[in-house]
Amino acid sequence: MSFTDPFWFILLLPAAVLSYYRPLPGKLLNWLRGILLFLLILLMTRPALYLGDIQGTVVAIVDRSASMPDDSVREIVQNIGIMQDNMPAGNSLAVISVGEKAVIDKPASMPVFQDFVARVNPDSSNLYDGIATAASLIEQGTPGRLVVFSDGKWTGSAPYTAAAPLASRHIAIDYRHYGRPQGGDLAIASVEAPQQVTSGENYMINARIWCSEAVEASYQLIRGNFVVARGSQQLQAGDNVLTFRDRSGSAGSYSYQLLIEGMEQDSIKQNNQAKFIVSVQGNKPLLALSQSDNSGLVRLLQNDGINLDNRRPNEINYSLDELAGYSAILLEDVSANDIGTVGMENIAAWVTQTGAGLLMTGGPRSFGPGGYFRSPIEPIMPVSMELRREHRKLNMAIVLVLDRSGSMAMTVQGGQTKMDLANAASAEVLGMMSEYDELGVIAVDSSSHIIVPCTPIGNDTSALCQKILSIDSMGGGIFVYEGLSAAASELVNAQSQTKHIILFADAADSEEPGDYINLLEKCKAAGVTVSVIGLGTETDSDAGLLEDIALRGQGRCFFTTDAFDLPRLFAQDTFMVARSSFIEDPTPFEFTVGLNTIMDLPGVVSTKGSIGGYNLCYLRPNAQQGMVTSDEYTAPLLASWQAGLGRVAAYCGQADGNYAGQMAQWPQAGKFYSSLVRWIIGDSGQLGTEIVARQKMRDGICQVILDINPEAREILFSELPTVNIVREQSGSAPEKYTLPLRYAGVDKLTADIPLIGDSVVLATIDAGPRGRVNLPALCGIYSPEYKPAAGDGRQYLQRLADMTGGRQLTDLAKIWGQIPERPVLVDLTPWLAVAATVVFLLEILQRRSGVPAYVAGWIAARLRRTHQVKIAVNKTTTVDTVEQKEFQTDLPQLSRPGILSFLPRIKRNISGRTPADHVGPDPVVTLVQEPKNKNQPTRSEQPTSTEGDLLNALNKARKNKR
Numbered sequence: 001m002s003f004t005d006p007f008w009f010i011l012l013l014p015a016a017v018l019s020y021y022r023p024l025p026g027k028l029l030n031w032l033r034g035i036l037l038f039l040l041i042l043l044m045t046r047p048a049l050y051l052g053d054i055q056g057t058v059v060a061i062v063d064r065s066a067s068m069p070d071d072s073v074r075e076i077v078q079n080i081g082i083m084q085d086n087m088p089a090g091n092s093l094a095v096i097s098v099g100e101k102a103v104i105d106k107p108a109s110m111p112v113f114q115d116f117v118a119r120v121n122p123d124s125s126n127l128y129d130g131i132a133t134a135a136s137l138i139e140q141g142t143p144g145r146l147v148v149f150s151d152g153k154w155t156g157s158a159p160y161t162a163a164a165p166l167a168s169r170h171i172a173i174d175y176r177h178y179g180r181p182q183g184g185d186l187a188i189a190s191v192e193a194p195q196q197v198t199s200g201e202n203y204m205i206n207a208r209i210w211c212s213e214a215v216e217a218s219y220q221l222i223r224g225n226f227v228v229a230r231g232s233q234q235l236q237a238g239d240n241v242l243t244f245r246d247r248s249g250s251a252g253s254y255s256y257q258l259l260i261e262g263m264e265q266d267s268i269k270q271n272n273q274a275k276f277i278v279s280v281q282g283n284k285p286l287l288a289l290s291q292s293d294n295s296g297l298v299r300l301l302q303n304d305g306i307n308l309d310n311r312r313p314n315e316i317n318y319s320l321d322e323l324a325g326y327s328a329i330l331l332e333d334v335s336a337n338d339i340g341t342v343g344m345e346n347i348a349a350w351v352t353q354t355g356a357g358l359l360m361t362g363g364p365r366s367f368g369p370g371g372y373f374r375s376p377i378e379p380i381m382p383v384s385m386e387l388r389r390e391h392r393k394l395n396m397a398i399v400l401v402l403d404r405s406g407s408m409a410m411t412v413q414g415g416q417t418k419m420d421l422a423n424a425a426s427a428e429v430l431g432m433m434s435e436y437d438e439l440g441v442i443a444v445d446s447s448s449h450i451i452v453p454c455t456p457i458g459n460d461t462s463a464l465c466q467k468i469l470s471i472d473s474m475g476g477g478i479f480v481y482e483g484l485s486a487a488a489s490e491l492v493n494a495q496s497q498t499k500h501i502i503l504f505a506d507a508a509d510s511e512e513p514g515d516y517i518n519l520l521e522k523c524k525a526a527g528v529t530v531s532v533i534g535l536g537t538e539t540d541s542d543a544g545l546l547e548d549i550a551l552r553g554q555g556r557c558f559f560t561t562d563a564f565d566l567p568r569l570f571a572q573d574t575f576m577v578a579r580s581s582f583i584e585d586p587t588p589f590e591f592t593v594g595l596n597t598i599m600d601l602p603g604v605v606s607t608k609g610s611i612g613g614y615n616l617c618y619l620r621p622n623a624q625q626g627m628v629t630s631d632e633y634t635a636p637l638l639a640s641w642q643a644g645l646g647r648v649a650a651y652c653g654q655a656d657g658n659y660a661g662q663m664a665q666w667p668q669a670g671k672f673y674s675s676l677v678r679w680i681i682g683d684s685g686q687l688g689t690e691i692v693a694r695q696k697m698r699d700g701i702c703q704v705i706l707d708i709n710p711e712a713r714e715i716l717f718s719e720l721p722t723v724n725i726v727r728e729q730s731g732s733a734p735e736k737y738t739l740p741l742r743y744a745g746v747d748k749l750t751a752d753i754p755l756i757g758d759s760v761v762l763a764t765i766d767a768g769p770r771g772r773v774n775l776p777a778l779c780g781i782y783s784p785e786y787k788p789a790a791g792d793g794r795q796y797l798q799r800l801a802d803m804t805g806g807r808q809l810t811d812l813a814k815i816w817g818q819i820p821e822r823p824v825l826v827d828l829t830p831w832l833a834v835a836a837t838v839v840f841l842l843e844i845l846q847r848r849s850g851v852p853a854y855v856a857g858w859i860a861a862r863l864r865r866t867h868q869v870k871i872a873v874n875k876t877t878t879v880d881t882v883e884q885k886e887f888q889t890d891l892p893q894l895s896r897p898g899i900l901s902f903l904p905r906i907k908r909n910i911s912g913r914t915p916a917d918h919v920g921p922d923p924v925v926t927l928v929q930e931p932k933n934k935n936q937p938t939r940s941e942q943p944t945s946t947e948g949d950l951l952n953a954l955n956k957a958r959k960n961k962r
Contacts, residue, residue: 001828004046011041028853032843039836049826055090056143056819057108058083059134063150063178064097066122066270067785072178073116076149079176079812080113083147086813094137098130098150099123100756108137123729123757123783125150127159131173131800135166143819147809148175148800152793155700155784156754163800170820172806175797183267184212187788188260188274188781189239195695195776196279197248205244207258207274210788211235217262223254232262251282252325253777271786275758277321279776284327285309286677289316289334296656296664297332297361297673304674318343320728320760323350324777327681332655333363336371336572337558341565342733344376349734351380352644353726354764354774357680363654367615368581371572374428380643382623383636383650385615387578389434396577397438397494399454400426400570401483402471403505403535404443409473412563418535419473421563422504425570426468429502432574435459440490441468444483445476454490478505480545481514484530488519491528499528500555500577502570507536507543507559520552531555531573535563584613586661588630589637589653595626598640598649599675601668609666611637613659615652640679645724645764645772647680686771693765693773697755702778704763706741706749721767723751729759741765757783 015037024030060080084093092108099120106113138144189210194203218232221244229244258274286308288298298310313334351358368385372378408419440454451467487501530553532546538559550557558569575581588610619625619636627638640649654660690709695702704723721741728734741749760779766772801807846852
């Protein structure tokens with residue numbers, strides 16, 4: 001037992017003196033008061049009971065950034081296995097991966113660590129977040145230790161600030177260093193270029209080149225697809241400067257790449273290429289995407305003075321730095337497949353976060369049939385594209401043939417397998433069909449397995465959906481002919497007018513096609529079409545076979561490397577099969593008053609006309625309708641709304657093509673479309689002449705600054721402005737978030753945006769009623785993990801160890817012996833407080849009723865009587881039994897009143913007729929006197945009020961016996 005404040009024991013002496021000189025009436029009261037004082041003094045010392053030592057936790061912090069050696073992950077997994085194998089019982093091990101953020105790979109509660117499962121962004125080493133997260137996994141008051149597996153290089157906040165609190169908790173940080181082999185390095189250390197210039201302006205670009213040794217290096221500066229400069233230069237060891245000149249063109253955004261090479265043994269080649277962006281001020285053009293170089297819609301817009309850049313869909317990469325050079329985008333009957341999932345994610349983020357505009361026109365390759373249903377663009381459209389059952393003309397029978405080979409068991413981001421996503425895509429098709437349609441699902445590996453036979457769906461789809469979602473990958477490959485043959489057999493007895501097969505297969509693992517050509521000819525004769533969705537690319541080994549199957553089956557062939565894109569592709573093909581979402585008949589329409597909110601065309605609202613065809617969509621809540629069809633659907637033909645900061649409009653008719661109808665000959669068509677484009681472009685962002693927005697880059701941070709003219713006292717913000725940010729890294733979905741601007745002075749507001757790797761950042765300041773302004777696009781030159789630095793980073797890890805009492809680990813198996821013992825102490829103060837309260841209540845009860853004393857006396861009497869009986873039983877045989885019997889007969893016999901006989905006394909005590917310390921009835925002693933007649937003893941009862949009287953009676957009885 002331990003005492004936090006043992007000095008309070010000094011109060012025992014005055015408590016004992018007080019109890020001796022000021023006793024209470026009655027022995028029991030003195031005992032209770034003494035116990036109470038002792039408990040109170042003990043309570044003040046705050047005692048704790050020692051229950052042994054608790055076990056500890058070791059947290060492994062693993063740097064998985066790009067600067068780590070290539071084989072480090074495999075070696076670290078082995079080292080963690082050594083720690084795990086030597087872990088004593090009762091201890092625990094946790095594992096954290098560090099990249100841009102810290103992610104828990106193995107919590108302490110998980111029994112076994114096998115490998116890393118979390119995905120991290122390798123373009124950063126956020127050791128600060130890793131140490132802070134590890135510290136949170138060790139409970140306060142419990143022992144622990146951290147082990148850092150890293151090269152010592154870090155980005156973001158300094159890790160020492162997170163390590164400082166660990167020293168006070170006696171948690172040490174050990175480390176195991178991993179570094180790349182030291183060798184020569186030729187690197188682009190930094191690039192200085194203007195963020196924004198005016199049209200036609202000349203400007204300079206300075207690049208600082210670091211070289212570990214003297215070498216002759218060649219360089220090349222590229223803007224877009226144009227080479228600005230090319231040459232070679234002798235570089236000395238250390239810092240060198242290359243200077244370039246360029247001249248800006250029209251308004252937009254220009255992406256540069258600087259390449260340098262020349263060192264044969266270059267240890268880090270990733271820092272030989274740098275990327276940067278220069279923006280040109282002015283009115284940015286509209287990006288018009290069309291399948292034709294001679295689009296009539298584009299000519300109408302150009303004739304009305306719209307500044308645009310007409311491109312085919314495959315001529316744009318849809319990166320944020322390229323989109324930043326435009327004010328809005330026009331999708332004229334463009335398929336979603338031509339843009340791609342990442343491109344659509346960038347467009348949606350660019351519109352909602354920066355205030356850009358979007359206009360989509362209809363056609364057979366647009367809206368639902370074009371693959372925009374369940375796409376990243378659909379949520380920002382003012383119309384929904386679902387395939388409503390009540391508007392279906394023909395029933396359809398679809399059989400899904402799903403590849404469940406071994407490759408489908410591979411996991412993707414989020415822990416799902418490819419099979420899981422294929423199942424989800426199949427469930428998406430089920431949700432688009434009506435109760436009268438027919439659906440079949442077949443899983444194929446080396447043979448076909450009918451999961452759902454091709455029968456009418458009915459009203460209850462939950463059981464079918466559950467069967468579809470439960471399909472597992474079973475290994476092997478996919479036998480194409482087996483799947484197609486089984487699907488065709490299922491469709492033989494189908495009653496629907498439309499019959500279709502969707503084959504989903506791995507583009508690199510589709511085997512045994514068999515006589516598929518003859519099989520597809522029979523399907524064609526029976527009116528069965530076949531589409532193919534291949535997981536892979538057009539260059540994979542079996543991609544040609546899949547394309548030929550789709551061609552002979554009179555269907556479509558889609559390829560994707562992103563398994564998350566499968567639900568959209570399955571839905572797109574279902575739209576094409578249903579054919580009810582694109583109306584091919586001439587349809588009358590009329591304008592609505594909602595048209596006046598987006599354009600000013602006098603007299604147009606009363607105009608009526610017709611179009612040759614349109615995409616059947618449905619108006620979303622809060623969207624504005626400008627045109628509506630006059631057919632049975634009364635569907636929106638023109639709809640618009642605000643999507644985030646941007647404006648989005650949907651024209652569901654075909655603007656130029658076979659289904660344009662009378663709209664193409666309408667005299668005001670050019671004015672109509674140009675007004676629609678001007679509306680989505682909106683106003684160029686301005687905050688007024690008294691406010692200047694700018695940004696600067698420093699140490700991987702983009703600092704957004706809002707400068708206010710100090711003399712403009714009238715500028716007050718009811719709400720602080722915010723910065724809407726969209727950040728893109730190549731090949732991944734853009735990240736969207738909002739930061740508040742904070743006062744950094746009387747006339748300055750700032751916000752910091754981290755630049756991760758070569759990610760592109762677009763920032764838009766939203767000042768509410770005062771307007772908004774788009775800042776120039778920025779990007780890091782390359783991942784900071786490849787930045788040249790002196791030393792190998794070991795000194796940073798040693799500093800962490802010195803701060804917390806850690807060390808460099810050589811034997812990982814001995815880490816458990818380094819955890820400090822920490823005793824388990826149970827605080828006794830709550831229990832002592834309860835005990836003191838009970839004793840205090842007993843004292844009050846004794847004073848008021850005398851019950852405790854009576855109960856104590858009654859228990860004592862029973863114990864004495866039991867003791868006397870035991871003595872009589874244990875008497876030896878040498879004692880005169882008769883004399884003993886006479887002696888026992890002469891002893892006074894105590895009466896045994898009932899346990900409740902003290903109640904009358906309580907009543908008298910409460911009424912004040914007896915002293916408070918006099919308890920219970922007067923004891924009665926029964927004396928047995930020797931009678932004159934030996935056969936009949938006589939008894940006399942003498943009441944006595946004290947214990948002394950009882951003892952006297954006992955002594956007198958003994959004398960009479962003698």
